[in-house]
Amino acid sequence: MHGDRTNRTVLLVLAALMVAAGGLGGAASFGAFGLEVQRRALTDNVVADYIDRNSSWFWPVVAGVALILVLLCLRWLLVILFSTDRAGDLLITSKGPGRTALRPGAVTRAVTEEIESYPGVSSAGARIVGDPDAAELVVNATVEDSSDLASVRRRIETEALAGARAALDDPHLPIRLDLTVTTDRAARVS
Structure with missing residues (x-):
């Protein structure tokens, strides 16, 4: 419950x-x-x-x-x-014997770090919710108002989110992407 x-x-x-x-x-x-x-x-x-x-x-x-x-x-x-709606370990389907389990934190950390590295993204966060068999990836990203929102969204979807689907071996993984626009500028370290 x-x-x-x-x-x-x-x-x-x-x-x-x-x-x-x-x-x-x-x-x-x-x-x-x-x-x-x-x-x-x-x-x-x-x-x-x-x-x-x-x-x-x-x-x-x-x-x-x-x-x-x-x-x-x-x-x-x-x-x-x-109570929590966060998923437990995710089982990666394989064609051979054995099983591979992936911790949700590893996926969400990788997605968050990748999205935060994109120009125009101020901050990001991700979590995997639901049952491990029917998990959903929820991603929140804060985008600077001076950046091209459509290109940032497209990059997030085609790179970070596609990578998460590939890592989980689930091309139909449901993903909810929430973008917030901010006037704050991200501090970039080169």
């Missing part, structure tokens, strides 16, 4: 509960649940009376629900802190 997906789901459920509570309160104020509920003061202590009448089973149920909520929140926190 991925942290972003979990966050969206939990927040959507909480939002739906809050909207429902607000809708029920509004409906009660307009008399949808009868005149007795409509005329009742908000500070009437109906809840305390109910709890007092049913205290033998009510508090153990509250404790159980609270424990479940604590465990769900703890799981949510752990997913957020320790």
Whole structure:
């Protein structure tokens, strides 16, 4: 389970509960649940009376629900802190016996260093995400506004990204290229 997906789901459920509570309160104020509920003061202590009448089973149920909520929140926190969408070692297909595994960091480092060496590129970053069997290369490059964006993009695609596909022996490797334009100039060392 991925942290972003979990966050969206939990927040959507909480939002739906809050909207429902607000809708029920509004409906009660307009008399949808009868005149007795409509005329009742908000500070009437109906809840305390109910709890007092049913205290033998009510508090153990509250404790159980609270424990479940604590465990769900703890799981949510752990997913957020320790989940990752990064791929594990990538297996290179070969026609002979044996297998070759390539660490994603080696590929991303090579792609990043190559792209950063291109004129007009201020900085770059790459990562491989997804399952090792269905990985995707995500590349971010910051390009100087004075450079020819189309030629930099073409060079990245035809050299660095084509090289990554060749290294992984996957001509159909999905790649997402995000280019950002900046006014900052890259410091070049000759």
